[in-house]
Amino acid sequence: xIVLTQSPGTLSLSAGxxxxxxxxxxxxxxxxxxxxxxxxxxxxxxxxxxxxxxATGIPDRFSGGGSGTDFTLTIxxxxxxxxxxxxxxxxxxxxxxxxxxxxxIK
Amino acid sequence: xxxxxxxxxxxxxxxxxxxxSCAASGFTFSSYAMSWVRQAPGEGLEWVAxxxxxxxxxxxxxxxxxxxxxxxxxxxxxxxxxxxxxRADDTAMYYCAKGxxxxxxxxxxxxxxxxxxxxxx
Numbered sequence: 001x002i003v004l005t006q007s008p009g010t011l012s013l014s015a016g017x018x019x020x021x022x023x024x025x026x027x028x029x030x031x032x033x034x035x036x037x038x039x040x041x042x043x044x045x046x047x048x049x050x051x052x053x054x055a056t057g058i059p060d061r062f063s064g065g066g067s068g069t070d071f072t073l074t075i076x077x078x079x080x081x082x083x084x085x086x087x088x089x090x091x092x093x094x095x096x097x098x099x100x101x102x103x104x105i106k
Numbered sequence: 107x108x109x110x111x112x113x114x115x116x117x118x119x120x121x122x123x124x125x126x127s128c129a130a131s132g133f134t135f136s137s138y139a140m141s142w143v144r145q146a147p148g149e150g151l152e153w154v155a156x157x158x159x160x161x162x163x164x165x166x167x168x169x170x171x172x173x174x175x176x177x178x179x180x181x182x183x184x185x186x187x188x189x190x191x192x193r194a195d196d197t198a199m200y201y202c203a204k205g206x207x208x209x210x211x212x213x214x215x216x217x218x219x220x221x222x223x224x225x226x227x
Binding site (some may be wrong): 032034038042043044045047048049055087088091092095096097098099100 | 111123139143150151152153201206210212213214215216217218219220
């Protein structure tokens with residue numbers, strides 16, 4: 001069973017700063033890695049798939065990278081609406097989600 | 107516009123049963139895999155069950171295997187989750203999620219607003 005570990009658990013930053021979120025897989029997932037954003041009271045929203053491809057309508061301040069076991073979601077300059085919880089997910093041989101990283105206002 | 111509308115949630119006693127429905131619109135329902143994903147209060151996301159476009163293949167998480175059954179009716183553009191032998195730890199928001207293609211591998215490109223299931227006496 002593939003386990004995804006996200007770090008840090010919480011990221012405290014100010015608007016305008018750069019955010020880097022990590023997702024590490026217990027074994028190689030190739031590029032079958034997606035990132036989702038979830039705000040309070042809302043369902044998750046797809047941000048990135050295939051490790052680095054932005055979903056339709058996602059601003060280019062969001063970027064994904066990595067392959068194999070180590071992946072990163074980067075938000076180049078945080079906007080007020082970006083403060084949320086972010087999940088990674090492997091969608092190849094399993095459908096495992098990471099435990100999430102909360103990006104909060106410092 | 108893709109829309110997924112869940113219904114059927116509510117309060118149920120331990121050991122009870124409930125059936126969730128997800129009405130789909132805005133896309134060719136019969137061409138895409140579908141899933142249920144749940145989220146316990148204050149917790150992360152947990153995949154629950156998946157079904158291929160035709161309904162010919164289904165998959166269930168170990169935590170619900172033997173108790174939950176996913177199904178679909180393509181003529182009604184509706185996804186279902188039959189839940190039985192419910193336990194307190196099944197309490198969660200249940201989301202219907204559209205797969206990006208007809209079968210694996212697929213990510214979830216659209217999500218419904220969710221149906222809340224509370225298991226309590």
